[in-house]
Amino acid sequence: MPQRCKRMTILQIVPSLDVGGAERATVDIAGALVAAGHRALVMSAGGSMVESLVRSGAEHFRYKIGRKNPWIIWRNRLRLADFIKTEGVDLVHARSRVPAWSAYFAARASGVPFVTTFHDAYTGKTAAKKLYNSVMARGDCVIAISRFIAEHIRSQYHFAQKNILLIPRGIDFSIFDPAAVTVERKNEFCATHAVSTNVPLLILPARLSPTKGHELTLRALARLNERSFLCLIIGPDQGRATYHERLKALTTQLNLQDKVHFIARADLPAAYAVADLVLSPSQKAEGFGRVPVEAQAMGVPVIATALGATSETVLDGETGWLVPAGDVQAVTNMIVRALSLTREERRAMADRAMGHVRAHFDVRQMCAATLNLYKSLLSTGHARTIT
Numbered sequence: 001m002p003q004r005c006k007r008m009t010i011l012q013i014v015p016s017l018d019v020g021g022a023e024r025a026t027v028d029i030a031g032a033l034v035a036a037g038h039r040a041l042v043m044s045a046g047g048s049m050v051e052s053l054v055r056s057g058a059e060h061f062r063y064k065i066g067r068k069n070p071w072i073i074w075r076n077r078l079r080l081a082d083f084i085k086t087e088g089v090d091l092v093h094a095r096s097r098v099p100a101w102s103a104y105f106a107a108r109a110s111g112v113p114f115v116t117t118f119h120d121a122y123t124g125k126t127a128a129k130k131l132y133n134s135v136m137a138r139g140d141c142v143i144a145i146s147r148f149i150a151e152h153i154r155s156q157y158h159f160a161q162k163n164i165l166l167i168p169r170g171i172d173f174s175i176f177d178p179a180a181v182t183v184e185r186k187n188e189f190c191a192t193h194a195v196s197t198n199v200p201l202l203i204l205p206a207r208l209s210p211t212k213g214h215e216l217t218l219r220a221l222a223r224l225n226e227r228s229f230l231c232l233i234i235g236p237d238q239g240r241a242t243y244h245e246r247l248k249a250l251t252t253q254l255n256l257q258d259k260v261h262f263i264a265r266a267d268l269p270a271a272y273a274v275a276d277l278v279l280s281p282s283q284k285a286e287g288f289g290r291v292p293v294e295a296q297a298m299g300v301p302v303i304a305t306a307l308g309a310t311s312e313t314v315l316d317g318e319t320g321w322l323v324p325a326g327d328v329q330a331v332t333n334m335i336v337r338a339l340s341l342t343r344e345e346r347r348a349m350a351d352r353a354m355g356h357v358r359a360h361f362d363v364r365q366m367c368a369a370t371l372n373l374y375k376s377l378l379s380t381g382h383a384r385t386i387t
Helices: 021-035 050-055 070-087 097-110 127-137 147-156 158-163 183-192 214-222 241-253 268-274 290-297 328-339 343-360 363-380
Strands: 009-013 039-044 059-062 091-094 114-118 141-144 164-166 201-205 230-234 260-263 277-280 302-305 321-323
Touching: 009 021, 009 070, 009 097, 021 039, 021 050, 021 363, 039 070, 050 059, 070 097, 091 097, 091 363, 097 114, 097 127, 114 127, 114 147, 114 363, 127 147, 127 158, 141 147, 141 158, 141 363, 147 158, 147 164, 158 164, 183 268, 201 214, 201 268, 214 230, 214 241, 214 328, 230 268, 241 260, 268 290, 277 290, 277 328, 290 302, 290 343, 302 328, 321 328
Parallel strands: 009 039, 009 091, 039 059, 091 114, 114 141, 141 164, 201 230, 201 277, 230 260, 277 302, 302 321
Antiparallel strands: none
16 A cells, blocks of 8 residues: 655745746645645745745745856755755755756755756757756656647757656636636726727737737738727736837837737736637747637637647637747738637637636646656655656
8 A cells, every 4th residue: 555645845946936837837836735735835036926825825935046147056056955954845846947957956965856847948059058958857857848848858858758747737727717707807807908899809918028929919910901909918028118119119100009008917817708819929939828728718719829839739720720930911811710700600619628728738637747746756766757
């Protein structure tokens, strides 16, 4: 009979706890650990998500663990080794390259398991960059958040073949559920952001970054001729003020200033609930990509770029549509097609989409698989591998 796993003390390390996929997953796993009776520690430089982390019962330790100076990285291994001993850490889980190097050496020196999660397809042309990236493949278990990422790890890091574990990212369907958004929330969102029910609403939820396809989207919208619509671009600029101004200037240049509005933050489930179409035109291969999954969970048609993991999260033509990267006209054509769906067609696509994402990308599945991995490593000393 297998022994029951003792109370675990798990340390997750991430550079900061601001908006992002790695950060969201860190908070999700920490909450699941606490709910299961374990101790969840997170080390980061802080950020907007610390409050929700601490509210879950997890403990946050503020430290600038993401500084890229090689000497500081090397020095931090000593601080981490001391932390591991003092706090009785059983396992270290790193989610980013810079802190992962410090954590790798500290975990090895302390004799505790070391886990990494690949949140992106890290690339590098020089030998030095490849070595820097390789720390993410040096875990006793290397978590891939999608099959796309798993294949990337296999192709780049042959020594990690036996340690790869596929645990798809998950979202909270108690939050991203059409039934969970009240009429009052929808009305408040519409009133706050001047949304009219008389014209189609398009939303593009993504931080303002050149990789997220904002410029391509604006050029695609400009080709809609005299068609009426409102597009809300929802996301912070995260200090990219120059890029933000460039987008606003392009909006004016394309004569879209009355049809496109920029919003730093909003009630995102409410935005999905009132939207007619969601755009996710990333121009860089996403390791997972939350937006297309959230849109499908909310039953909203989504247009995404055929890069990275979107072929796993969006079934082209069935639960949404995939378009080639950089193809402005393809985006325009697909917007027209999406807005031309009949009510019955929208309902059928919504049903397929909600069924697809609920079956494969539930945060509860992600958390359960991750906690089982921790237990496996602590009880057997090695990870189960999915090929």
